[in-house]
Structure formats: C-alpha cells, structure tokens
Amino acid sequence: MSLSIQHLNKTYGSGAQRRQVLKDIDLEIGDGEFVAIVGRSGCGKSTLLRLLAGLDREHEGRLLHDGVPITGTDLRRGVVFQDHRLFPWLTVAGNVMLPLAELPLPAAEKHARVLERLARLGLADHVDAYPKAISGGMAQRVAIARALVNRPPVLLLDEPFSALDAITRGRLQQELLGLWRDEGLTVVIVTHDIEEAVLLAQRVVVLDRSVRRIQSVDLAHPRRRGDPAFGALHDRLLAEFHDDLAPTA
Ligand SMILES: Nc1ncnc2c1ncn2[C@@H]1O[C@H](COP(=O)(O)OP(=O)(O)OP(=O)(O)O)[C@@H](O)[C@H]1O
Ligand SMILES: [Mg+2]
Structure with a gap:
C-alpha cells in the first residue's frame, strides 16, 4: 500500500468553535493507483490532501506512506495546488x-x-x-x-486545473495521465469536477466529511465523455451530490 488512511478524524478550532471536518475516514491507496477525491465545497477535500502531504500534522488516527507515519512534508510526495505558487x-x-x-x-x-x-x-x-x-x-x-x-513516487494535486481554460485543462489532464502511466506514479487528485474525476481516475472517492461512496472506474484510456458507460458513472456520482440538495423531511 502506498498511502494508508486509518480512522482519520480532523477538527478545527476548540471549545465552542470546535468543528469536525473529517470523520472516521478509512482509505487505502495502492502503489501506482490513480484516485480522485470529489465532493461539495467545504466537505474537507483540501484538508485531507494537506494531511496526506504532511502540511498539516494535527489529526486523530493514522496516516501512513509506505507503512511509515506521515509527520511532515517529504520529497517522496510532490504537491500541486490550484494556484501555481511560483x-x-x-x-x-x-x-x-x-x-x-x-x-x-x-x-x-x-x-x-x-x-x-x-x-x-x-x-x-x-x-x-x-x-x-x-x-x-x-x-x-x-x-x-x-x-x-x-x-517522488506520489503526486498529490488539489484542483490543479480549475483555474485553466477548457483547452489547456484538457491538455494538462492528458499530460498528467501520461506521467502517471510512464512513471508509475501514485496520484491523488482533488477536484470539484466529476467529469475530470471519471476521465482520469481508477477510483473516485466521494467525500462528505466521511467517505460517502467509492466508485471504481473500469474504463480503458483514452476515455470519451460521449461513451454511455462514462455518462452512467458520471450520473451515478452526480446523484451523490444531488442527495445533499434534497429537502429533508
Ligand atoms: N485552517 C482552518 N481553520 C478553520 N477551519 C478551516 C480551516 N481550513 C478549512 N476549514 C474549514 O473546514 C472545512 C473544510 O475545508 P476544506 O478546505 O478542506 O474544504 P474543500 O472540500 O477543499 O472545499 P473547496 O471545494 O471549497 O475547496 C470548511 O468548512 C472550511 O471552512
Ligand atoms: Mg479545497
């Protein structure tokens, strides 16, 4: 296993301000796997990625990279954010x-x-x-x-293409797939975009404080948005979001 998340809980603040952002997350990410994490805004995606990167060390539960606890940033885990930070x-x-x-x-x-x-x-x-x-x-x-x-064997990306125009985004998505394939990287990408997740990942994790659903995407690359199987997976994942908007009785 490359990355292992065990009984992960994360809270921000203390006392009356205390807020649980991640709740009891268990997730194993294999060597060379490509995983996408999706979920509505504020569901904890960036928090989870920062913890995996070692940029934030405060949490309950265990976070392991190749079986060793993650205690800080490490050159074995490359990180890319939405803004280039050059x-x-x-x-x-x-x-x-x-x-x-x-x-x-x-x-x-x-x-x-x-x-x-x-x-x-x-x-x-x-x-x-x-x-x-x-x-x-x-x-x-x-x-x-x-x-x-x-x-690094692991590449972590937080909304890396969100600020780019559609054509540039498409090119960089293919570039990322090429790097993953050629270099045997383990990739974890956070994205708002379900289509991007289904286009790229082998598994899509729908996060909503806890893991809400894990969807395998067993489609060969290059994937086509027009493919009915692609559409079916996209719609199934989208439905998880719609549930959030449904009025509660
Ligand atoms: N440093 C912090 N201190 C307190 N609360 C925080 C902090 N960082 C994030 N939060 C809160 O934790 C929750 C999860 O934030 P996070 O940035 O992980 O969400 P996200 O899923 O990445 O959202 P988005 O899709 O908008 O990027 C949000 O309610 C956010 O306001
Ligand atoms: Mg975020």
Whole structure:
C-alpha cells in the first residue's frame, strides 16, 4: 500500500468553535493507483490532501506512506495546488530547482534533473523565463515539474486545473495521465469536477466529511465523455451530490 488512511478524524478550532471536518475516514491507496477525491465545497477535500502531504500534522488516527507515519512534508510526495505558487523573482528553472536545494547532489546533476523535468513537461524553451512572462497553463506545468523534480513516487494535486481554460485543462489532464502511466506514479487528485474525476481516475472517492461512496472506474484510456458507460458513472456520482440538495423531511 502506498498511502494508508486509518480512522482519520480532523477538527478545527476548540471549545465552542470546535468543528469536525473529517470523520472516521478509512482509505487505502495502492502503489501506482490513480484516485480522485470529489465532493461539495467545504466537505474537507483540501484538508485531507494537506494531511496526506504532511502540511498539516494535527489529526486523530493514522496516516501512513509506505507503512511509515506521515509527520511532515517529504520529497517522496510532490504537491500541486490550484494556484501555481511560483516565486516571481526566480526563473522557471530556478523554481523547479527549489526542492533539490538541500539535497547533497552535485550542481550539474541538479541542473540535469531540472532540465529533464522541464523537457518532459514541454517547457524546454522556457527554462529562463520568469513566471510573469508565461501563461497560466505553462505556470501550472512548471508547478508539476517542480513537484516531480525529485522523482517522488506520489503526486498529490488539489484542483490543479480549475483555474485553466477548457483547452489547456484538457491538455494538462492528458499530460498528467501520461506521467502517471510512464512513471508509475501514485496520484491523488482533488477536484470539484466529476467529469475530470471519471476521465482520469481508477477510483473516485466521494467525500462528505466521511467517505460517502467509492466508485471504481473500469474504463480503458483514452476515455470519451460521449461513451454511455462514462455518462452512467458520471450520473451515478452526480446523484451523490444531488442527495445533499434534497429537502429533508
Ligand atoms: N485552517 C482552518 N481553520 C478553520 N477551519 C478551516 C480551516 N481550513 C478549512 N476549514 C474549514 O473546514 C472545512 C473544510 O475545508 P476544506 O478546505 O478542506 O474544504 P474543500 O472540500 O477543499 O472545499 P473547496 O471545494 O471549497 O475547496 C470548511 O468548512 C472550511 O471552512
Ligand atoms: Mg479545497
């Protein structure tokens, strides 16, 4: 098992302000698996991803990566957010280099790794550009290159394509699938978009404080939105959201 979530509970605040955001979550994510987490706004998706990343350490229950408790961020888990979070005063290459800064590697080796990652993400011609000079889609590619520069086995993404136009989003979705396939990554992606989840993932987890449903998506890639089986899965998952809106008696 790559990632293991056992009896996870998460609360924010204390006293009268105390709020349970994640409740008794159990989820096992296998090596090389592609999992999407969907759910309505505020259901705890980002909280769960931050815990897996080790960006937030306060929780009850167990979070394991390869059987070892997650106690902080780790170069074995790359993270990508909705906003690229690039440093404007560093070039594209400088930003991608950052995770390697503390590693005991020769500078030439670090440089080679950065260039290889940038080439893989189609950014070979933009190595020396500054973030403000590149498009939003390119900036998000840089963020992915940075997350993967140390060749982590796990990639965690929180709404990585939500701010992009439809065409750029489609390209980056395919790019992500290619990376997953070629590099044997374990991918966990948080998304609002059920269609994106069904397009990409092997399993879709519907979160609503607890795990509400886990849906396998046994469709071969490339998946087509027009495929009836795709539509059926999409509608089944969407129904979980509609239940939330149903008036309670
Ligand atoms: N640092 C924090 N302190 C207190 N409450 C928080 C904190 N971070 C998140 N919350 C609350 O916890 C709940 C879950 O937030 P979270 O960001 O995980 O939801 P989400 O599913 O990612 O939502 P969205 O789809 O809007 O991104 C929300 O009600 C949010 O207001
Ligand atoms: Mg969120």
